[in-house]
Amino acid sequence: MMAVLLPNASAEIAGKGSAHDGRIQTAIYSPDNVFRIYAMKDRVTMIRLEDGETIDSDDGAMNVGKPGDPKNREWILGANKRGSVIMIKPSRYAEEPETNMIINTNRRTYLIELKLAKSLASMTYMLRFDYPKPAPVGETPFKGRDLNVNPCDGKINTQYQRRGDIAISPYQVWDNGTFTCFRFPTNAPRPVIYEVLPDGTESMVNMRTVNDITVVHGVSQEFRLRLNKLVMAVRSKVPNTGWYNYNGTTTGEIREVKK
Structure with missing residues (x-):
């Protein structure tokens, strides 16, 4: 027209x-x-x-x-x-x-x-x-990003015991000495995670979610997961060495910038 x-x-x-x-x-x-x-x-x-x-x-x-x-x-x-x-x-x-x-x-x-x-x-x-070309659209809105990114990558410890109500159990737990990762079934309820301190008391942890992984900012010998009356204990079989993360990354990859 x-x-x-x-x-x-x-x-x-x-x-x-x-x-x-x-x-x-x-x-x-x-x-x-x-x-x-x-x-x-x-x-x-x-x-x-x-x-x-x-x-x-x-x-x-x-x-x-x-x-x-x-x-x-x-x-x-x-x-x-x-x-x-x-x-x-x-x-x-x-x-x-x-x-x-x-x-x-x-x-x-x-x-x-x-x-x-x-x-x-x-x-x-x-x-x-x-005509300016629009930005290419990939198969997902996350094109160019690693959908399987592991926020607890590096030298990891996967030796964890679980005991308690299986309904709130993660199916995978690991840590890299700096962060502890919990992977839950996608359609399962997410419990609140507490760290068990040496005196037996519980402290709520700082955490974030990366894709389907709950990342706890820290490591502990034992975590306690709670959801209403459901409780599960998650305990590491490996003593906490607390190794220092010298490069400040979770993947071990660094980039050198020369000026």
């Missing part, structure tokens, strides 16, 4: 001229920009759309102007059968042809400001567009 509206004063973007002929112009498309075309009476300007992009025009051409005598038509507009090329020119009888035009296609809306060129050298013979 194409329409010519009343004159509108605004800032516009002109296409960049070709190195071979400045009247062949290319503009970077944005739905937030108004594009300027310099036309001349009795000269046709062509607007080329993206391959596969078309306007909705039943007869392929429209004349727009004052009602009555055909000589009063301000603009003559047309399109090819595929609707991918639009031709416009101001009528030789146009009195005040400068106006704006809106082009709606099956993909986009173009806002065009139509001006009269003062010479053939400054006229727009063709306006085409470069």
